[in-house]
Amino acid sequence: MNGELAIDVTGLTKSFGGRNVVDDVSVRVRRGEIMGFLGPNGSGKTTTIRLLCGLLVPDAGEGTCLGHDVLREGEAIRRQVGYMTQKFSFYEDLTIEENLAFVARVFELDDRRGRVERTLERLGLGNRRRQLAGTLSGGWKQRLALAACIMHEPRLLLLDEPTAGVDPKARRDFWDEIHELAEDGMTVLVSTHYMDEAERCHRIAYLAYGQKLTEGTVDEVVAGAGLSTFTVDTPGAAALSRRLQGRPGVDLVAPFGNVLHISGRDGAALRATLAAAAAEGPAFDFIADRPTLEDVFILLMNQSTDNFA
Amino acid sequence: MSAHTGRFRLSLARLWAMVVKEFIQMRRDRLTFALLVGIPIIQLTLFGFAINNDPKGLPTIVHVADAGPHGRSVLSALRNSGYFRPTEEAVSRAEIDRALELGRVQFAVTIPAGFERALRRGEHPQILIEADASDPAATGNAIAALSRVMTNALVHDRGDVTPAAPPPFDIAVHRRFNPEGITQYNIVPGLIGVILTMTMVIVTAMAMTRERERGTMENLLAMPVRPIEVMLGKIVPPIGMGAIQVAVVLLAARALFDVPMTGSFPALMIAVMLFIAANLCVGFTFSTVARNQLQAMQMSFFFFLPSILLSGFMFPFRGMPVWAQTIGECLPLTHFLRVVRGVMLRGNGFGEVAANAWPLVVILVVVTFVALRRYKRTLD
Numbered sequence: 001m002n003g004e005l006a007i008d009v010t011g012l013t014k015s016f017g018g019r020n021v022v023d024d025v026s027v028r029v030r031r032g033e034i035m036g037f038l039g040p041n042g043s044g045k046t047t048t049i050r051l052l053c054g055l056l057v058p059d060a061g062e063g064t065c066l067g068h069d070v071l072r073e074g075e076a077i078r079r080q081v082g083y084m085t086q087k088f089s090f091y092e093d094l095t096i097e098e099n100l101a102f103v104a105r106v107f108e109l110d111d112r113r114g115r116v117e118r119t120l121e122r123l124g125l126g127n128r129r130r131q132l133a134g135t136l137s138g139g140w141k142q143r144l145a146l147a148a149c150i151m152h153e154p155r156l157l158l159l160d161e162p163t164a165g166v167d168p169k170a171r172r173d174f175w176d177e178i179h180e181l182a183e184d185g186m187t188v189l190v191s192t193h194y195m196d197e198a199e200r201c202h203r204i205a206y207l208a209y210g211q212k213l214t215e216g217t218v219d220e221v222v223a224g225a226g227l228s229t230f231t232v233d234t235p236g237a238a239a240l241s242r243r244l245q246g247r248p249g250v251d252l253v254a255p256f257g258n259v260l261h262i263s264g265r266d267g268a269a270l271r272a273t274l275a276a277a278a279a280e281g282p283a284f285d286f287i288a289d290r291p292t293l294e295d296v297f298i299l300l301m302n303q304s305t306d307n308f309a
Numbered sequence: 310m311s312a313h314t315g316r317f318r319l320s321l322a323r324l325w326a327m328v329v330k331e332f333i334q335m336r337r338d339r340l341t342f343a344l345l346v347g348i349p350i351i352q353l354t355l356f357g358f359a360i361n362n363d364p365k366g367l368p369t370i371v372h373v374a375d376a377g378p379h380g381r382s383v384l385s386a387l388r389n390s391g392y393f394r395p396t397e398e399a400v401s402r403a404e405i406d407r408a409l410e411l412g413r414v415q416f417a418v419t420i421p422a423g424f425e426r427a428l429r430r431g432e433h434p435q436i437l438i439e440a441d442a443s444d445p446a447a448t449g450n451a452i453a454a455l456s457r458v459m460t461n462a463l464v465h466d467r468g469d470v471t472p473a474a475p476p477p478f479d480i481a482v483h484r485r486f487n488p489e490g491i492t493q494y495n496i497v498p499g500l501i502g503v504i505l506t507m508t509m510v511i512v513t514a515m516a517m518t519r520e521r522e523r524g525t526m527e528n529l530l531a532m533p534v535r536p537i538e539v540m541l542g543k544i545v546p547p548i549g550m551g552a553i554q555v556a557v558v559l560l561a562a563r564a565l566f567d568v569p570m571t572g573s574f575p576a577l578m579i580a581v582m583l584f585i586a587a588n589l590c591v592g593f594t595f596s597t598v599a600r601n602q603l604q605a606m607q608m609s610f611f612f613f614l615p616s617i618l619l620s621g622f623m624f625p626f627r628g629m630p631v632w633a634q635t636i637g638e639c640l641p642l643t644h645f646l647r648v649v650r651g652v653m654l655r656g657n658g659f660g661e662v663a664a665n666a667w668p669l670v671v672i673l674v675v676v677t678f679v680a681l682r683r684y685k686r687t688l689d
Contacts, residue, residue: 053531054531055527055530055531075533078531078532078533079533081531083528083531085524085527085528085531087524087527088524089523089524089525089526089527089528090525090528091523091525092523103532106532106533106534107532107533
């Protein structure tokens with residue numbers, strides 16, 4: 001079964017009010033793969049996910065999701081997909097147990113009590129089963145939502161910014177669980193703004209203004225951007241940042257505390273500019289470094305803004 | 310101004326900031342704006358043109374057992390009074406009873422056999438006028454006008470020049486179904502319908518909008534639950550609530566107001582269920598249109614206003630002009646009032662209930678159709 005495509009859609013297009021929110025996007029995800037969707041706010045990540053699970057009807061595009069036609073077999077897809085919405089969308093005025101029981105009933109699952117019981121146990125929420133879901137903290141809500149989404153044992157999990165507003169420990173636990181699920185053969189498509197999460201995906205796609213700009217493994221995406229990056233360790237990082245802004249070869253300048261990241265697509269020009277600036281004084285040392293995913297994405301974002309305008 | 314009073318000073322700039330913000334928000338909230346403008350217009354129209362506490366042209370069934378000239382002139386005098394409008398002729402007692410029990414007519418006039426002969430002999434024969442007095446307000450003025458009408462009735466025929474002379478016959482008025490003209494007999498049964506309209510529409514109107522507002526709608530749509538399942542699931546629990554309300558009013562009607570229950574209780578219950586379902590479906594339809602719970606409330610209020618004014622609950626239905634009656638016929642409450650008053654006061658059974666309740670089924674089917682069309686399985 002390896003190499004089988006869980007999602008295989010091409011030319012997905014959706015417009016709202018004459019604006020293409022998703023524009024000719026193709027998505028291919030192999031079974032058991034974790035695919036990350038990255039991109040700025042309003043780039044079409046959520047819309048793409050909603051198109052895949054049948055919550056929205058695409059204006060154009062075709063393909064299959066879990067072997068079912070995305071345009072005509074939404075019903076069959078819904079039964080096998082777990083969709084975790086960006087905003088907590090279970091019932092805050094129901095208890096944890098009641099929420100799980102509701103989901104189990106809607107999916108007509110056998111052995112409802114057993115499943116709910118096992119889910120509660122796995123979550124470690126057995127002793128808080130009668131607590132209202134609305135009183136849970138953000139991290140626990142997210143765990144509950146995930147548990148409810150996988151109770152019907154979906155073959156595909158769609159996660160829309162699942163870790164927004166969740167603390168680092170909870171995020172790490174969450175991702176450990178995602179990896180376990182993927183190992184068991186579940187396909188996962190997850191949107192996120194966090195670079196560390198992107199690096200935990202098997203493959204990532206970068207969306208901006210409804211279009212897919214790049215796709216591949218993290219290394220492929222970083223290498224594909226053709227970016228050269230230098231770092232400067234100086235107490236005057238902010239002042240230096242202002243000096244370098246707009247000079248030839250300088251596409252990106254970003255201070256990280258006392259360390260300044262300077263990136264550009266033209267490595268030679270960038271090196272020359274840095275050497276000239278260091279000579280002008282005040283002097284500084286610069287060293288070549290590996291561009292980070294964030295550098296690549298901010299560059300992509302800037303470029304796509306230019307293209308859009 | 311000193312420093313410490315400055316803390317409490319009313320700042321016109323700050324006040325103006327609030328006023329400007331409120332104006333902007335009010336302008337964007339179209340439905341509230343529509344409500345602000347619409348309510349006075351609707352109220353003016355309804356109270357100014359539709360509502361009439363002196364109903365005229367009331368449908369009257371006529372039983373003429375003696376076709377003599379005097380009987381005819383009595384009938385035309387009744388018609389000319391403006392209150393009585395002969396709509397059908399009965400050939401038997403049973404037909405009169407049926408028309409009154411169904412609420413099809415407000416009055417029945419019987420000119421007895423041998424009327425003409427008895428009149429000539431000076432025997433003061435009786436003309437029987439039966440009124441459906443279940444709504445005392447609808448018949449009051451017509452009955453009050455009777456003696457004047459009759460005194461003038463035969464003036465012309467007798468060629469008499471003394472108009473004040475009493476007529477040579479008697480009029481027997483039977484106020485049927487509510488002989489003492491007790492207002493509560495009319496109001497309390499109607500209250501069942503009004504309470505159900507008020508609560509049931511709001512309950513379901515809020516139901517879907519709550520899902521949307523809290524973001525749970527998206528999850529619900531992503532799960533394999535069908536629109537009809539969602540709709541029925543939302544409608545079944547409030548039916549129980551409605552049943553409790555009905556029980557409370559019925560008990561109070563019996564214990565506190567002595568309102569009789571002369572007809573078939575099971576038939577009434579079937580109509581109650583239909584009526585509750587119709588209102589719940591109306592509410593569900595609102596909730597597929599409203600964007601938030603406030604709008605759902607506002608729409609329910611918009612529905613409640615004509616329901617209470619044009620259904621015949623507060624004001625006699627037959628007093629309204631045709632356009633207002635047409636609107637009234639589209640409201641579930643209008644039909645339910647006929648049923649509930651028919652059963653409790655006029656002794657209606659299954660047959661009469663079916664005759665009055667079928668429009669509820671039509672309304673239910675139409676509204677359900679609209680609701681399911683409006684309910685979208687996607688977020689489009």
